[in-house]
Amino acid sequence: MRILRVRQLALIAILLFVACQDEVIEENSIDEDMIAATALANDYLETVKGRFEDSDKAITVLKHKDGKLLFDTNTDDFKGYQEVVETSITAIVNPGDYIFWFAGGGLSEVDSIEFDEASEAYLGDLPEDFVPHKMWVIRVPLLTDQNQTSLKYDIVYVARENGIRVRLDPKITVGGQSDSGEEAVGEG
Structure with a gap:
């Protein structure tokens, strides 16, 4: 017993x-950073558009950990932070969508978001730093160019741990789903 x-x-x-x-x-x-980024994006869209739908925004949260820049986004099928590399697709968007970048944990700032010439010509505008060094935004044009399926850009950031300015160059897929980063590499 x-x-x-x-x-x-x-x-x-x-x-x-x-x-x-x-x-x-x-x-x-x-993810407190994703919650904060979503709130800022919603506030921005309410101000700019008066109203919005959840499906019309792509939010990429950037974090720095163990010497690597990591990202997570609300537009992908896989969850969790991944390392930003040249083949990374940081968002999948459609024409008319807004793209947001948020400087999360481990970053003292995101200094700039800079698109290459072809992507900048397609977008017709430059990303806006609407919360200085913390949150960036740009809108994908409503008119589509069937040849423009990948937007190449640079993230310039400063990590809190060392204060060194770093530039990385991931991509954004426009107008559909991307199965892997390898597809985007072949495009550009």
């Missing part, structure tokens, strides 16, 4: 331990 109670208590202790672990994991999965 006593062995049974010890086993029951051990089982209860294990279940409590697992239950507590699940709560910790759930709390850590809340």
Whole structure:
């Protein structure tokens, strides 16, 4: 009888331990930077457009950790932060969508978002730094150029840990889904 109670208590202790672990994991999965970026984007769109739909904005949160620039976006099928590299597709957008970049944890600033000449000509405008060094925005034009499926740009940022200015050059896919970064590399 006593062995049974010890086993029951051990089982209860294990279940409590697992239950507590699940709560910790759930709390850590809340992305405060994405929440802040979404609120800023919504405020911006309400000011500019008067109203908006969730599907008309692509938000890319940038973070710096362990010497790497990481990104997560609300427009992709995979979740979690990934390293920004030359083949990275940081957003998938449609004509008329707004694109936002937010300087999250580990960054002291995003100094600029600079598109290459072809992408800038397509966009017809430059990204706006509407929250200085924290949040950038640009709108993809409503008129589409069927040949322009990838927008190349540079992110210039300063990491909090070392204060060094760094430039990286990912891409944005326009007008459809991209299965992988390899497709975008072949385009440009």
